[in-house]
Amino acid sequence: MVGVTTASMLASALTDVPALLLDSGDRRNRAHALAALDEYASLVAEPRLVVVIGGGGSGKSSVANALVGAEVVAVSAVRPTTTGVTVIGRSEVAPMQGVVEYVFTDHLREGVVIVDTPSWDAERRIIAATVADAHTVVVVLTPSRYADAVTSEVIADLPDSARVVIVVNRLPADPDDSDDILDDIETTFNAPIVAQVADGEPFRLPGSLLDEIPVDRSPIDARRSHARTAADIGRVIARNVSASAVQLGDVQRVLADSEGASTSGAAVSVHSSWTLTRDASVEAAAASVAAFDTFVIEESHNELAVRVRESLTELDTESIGSDLDDWQKETADMFRRRASVRWRKRSMHDLVDDWSWILSIDVHAKPPRRVARAMRGAIEVTANEGRQNLQAILDAPLRDRTDEWIGRVARIGDYRPGVLFTASDAMDGGEAVHD
Numbered sequence: 001m002v003g004v005t006t007a008s009m010l011a012s013a014l015t016d017v018p019a020l021l022l023d024s025g026d027r028r029n030r031a032h033a034l035a036a037l038d039e040y041a042s043l044v045a046e047p048r049l050v051v052v053i054g055g056g057g058s059g060k061s062s063v064a065n066a067l068v069g070a071e072v073v074a075v076s077a078v079r080p081t082t083t084g085v086t087v088i089g090r091s092e093v094a095p096m097q098g099v100v101e102y103v104f105t106d107h108l109r110e111g112v113v114i115v116d117t118p119s120w121d122a123e124r125r126i127i128a129a130t131v132a133d134a135h136t137v138v139v140v141l142t143p144s145r146y147a148d149a150v151t152s153e154v155i156a157d158l159p160d161s162a163r164v165v166i167v168v169n170r171l172p173a174d175p176d177d178s179d180d181i182l183d184d185i186e187t188t189f190n191a192p193i194v195a196q197v198a199d200g201e202p203f204r205l206p207g208s209l210l211d212e213i214p215v216d217r218s219p220i221d222a223r224r225s226h227a228r229t230a231a232d233i234g235r236v237i238a239r240n241v242s243a244s245a246v247q248l249g250d251v252q253r254v255l256a257d258s259e260g261a262s263t264s265g266a267a268v269s270v271h272s273s274w275t276l277t278r279d280a281s282v283e284a285a286a287a288s289v290a291a292f293d294t295f296v297i298e299e300s301h302n303e304l305a306v307r308v309r310e311s312l313t314e315l316d317t318e319s320i321g322s323d324l325d326d327w328q329k330e331t332a333d334m335f336r337r338r339a340s341v342r343w344r345k346r347s348m349h350d351l352v353d354d355w356s357w358i359l360s361i362d363v364h365a366k367p368p369r370r371v372a373r374a375m376r377g378a379i380e381v382t383a384n385e386g387r388q389n390l391q392a393i394l395d396a397p398l399r400d401r402t403d404e405w406i407g408r409v410a411r412i413g414d415y416r417p418g419v420l421f422t423a424s425d426a427m428d429g430g431e432a433v434h435d
Contacts, residue, residue: 006104006426007227010234011037013423018412020307021241021248033233040226043219047089047113050210051131051162054140055151056119059169059203063140063195064088064116066203067210070107073116085130089113106429111215120154128157135213136163139191142170143181146188155189164191165209170199227427234424238417247304251409254299258292258402268394270362277361278324282317285397289315292401308412312404315397323393331386332356338382339374348374360386 014030014037022030050067054060061075064086073086084100090110108114115134120127131137137158145151146168158164168185171178182193195205267284271277293312297305335356336349352374355367360383372379 006423007037007040007230010230010420010423010427013420014230014234014237016415017237017241017417017420018415020304020311020408020412021244021415022237023240023303023307026237026240029233030237033230033237036226036229036233040223040230043223043226047111048135048213048215049113049115049130049133050136050138050213051115051117051134052138052140053117053120053127053131053154055142055145055148056121058119058140058142058145059167059197060140061116062169062203063138063167063205064114066205067114067138068105068107070105072103072105072107084118085126086116087113088116109210109215110220111217112210112213121150124154127154131158131162134159134162136165136209138194138209139164139166139189141166141168141185143168143172144170146181146185152188155191164189165194166191167195167197167203167205168193169197169203171196173198224428231424231427234420234427238420238424241415241417241420244304247300247302248409248413250300250302251296251305251308251405252413254296254305255402255406255409257299258295268361268390270358270365274328274357277357278321278328281324281394282320285320285394286315286317288398289401292398296405308405308408311408312401315401320393320397323396324390327386327390327393328357331360331389334386335359335375335382338376338378339371340376356382356386359383360390363387 011034014033017030019027052060052064052067054063059075061073064073065071065075068088072088086101086103087099088103088105089108089112090104090106115130117123117127117130139155141151155164166185166189168182171181178196178198182196186193194209195203197203268281269277271280293309297309332353335352339352348370351368352371355365355371358365359367359379363383367379375382
């Protein structure tokens with residue numbers, strides 16, 4: 001069974017898949033996988049802790065490696081290398097004081113965790129906290145240190161609930177001397193010696209030391225089932241997302257081929273009043289946006305384009321209408337500034353205002369002679385400027401929509417499913433998808 005961090009990695013990888021790349025089935029499956037990961041995390045199977053303790057340089061890390069059956073922690077024959085608590089197993093345990101490293105390995109039986117500790121000479125408080133929840137405490141002693149007062153104090157303070165066993169390291173070559181040391185240790189500490197290691201010899205520990213530890217299988221099996229479910233779904237989604245690259249490419253091609261369409265503008269014509277003209281212009285702008293959406297969907301011929309369209313923002317027609325009202329006022333001001341009209345002739349000002357937006361929309365419009373005279377030959381250039389400003393307003397919705405399509409597609413195109421594949425395989429060791 002894998003660790004909580006692996007489950008978190010898979011949950012994050014599933015969550016990171018852009019929703020637009022998922023069809024309705026994938027979305028349902030993702031929700032199912034995330035629920036399985038929640039169940040996985042909720043099934044807390046407290047593993048049995050086998051805590052290795054000893055003085056500095058006694059060979060604790062070598063014992064930990066021997067228990068695991070693989071070189072998973074660093075050892076040194078010269079000086080202590082363990083400076084903090086190292087937890088070794090298939091899964092994490094509840095937070096422990098002084099943990100500096102988690103080592104995940106398949107060499108250990110599920111439900112059993114080895115804890116390598118720093119020297120009890122320097123970290124008595126951490127040692128005491130670690131062994132408090134231990135099922136088995138492996139005490140590593142050496143001939144030169146077993147009679148120390150510190151050794152006696154630490155062993156005396158071990159919890160009654162823990163099984164205590166002793167490994168004696170660096171025994172002298174003389175059998176008589178070794179026997180005397182072993183007898184003294186057994187008498188002093190009243191704990192079984194499970195391994196005797198001569199100085200310079202490799203560690204060999206009985207396999208039954210860990211096999212005898214009882215483990216509750218039910219939460220382990222349930223967690224394994226949830227892990228496989230989530231991993232299987234993760235791989236299926238990753239494959240489906242990979243396949244959607246073809247659809248994404250079709251949408252990108254259509255958008256590239258449509259370059260320039262966003263500046264085609266909406267058709268505008270003059271109606272009997274500014275209000276009707278404005279409303280018709282808003283409808284024309286909205287129609288150009290809708291036509292562009294339809295064009296991309298029909299030319300792409302895939303569901304991804306439909307999902308992208310559904311994710312885009314709805315057109316703000318009120319904002320367009322407001323922009324057009326502002327344009328009408330600004331255009332009237334521009335015409336007034338360039339007209340030669342005495343201020344007392346209010347009717348003439350109103351006439352210029354009324355014709356300013358008409359002339360800026362309809363190039364064929366014929367203004368009254370009074371308006372033409374008042375503009376002193378500036379009517380054409382002023383109308384052209386107003387027309388350009390109007391076209392910019394009407395072009396903006398389609399231009400913004402095109403940019404939104406391109407940006408949305410680019411963002412989902414940046415996604416790579418490799419992380420999801422990796423997280424899924426890590427969750428269950430890369431096992432095949434189950435039917």
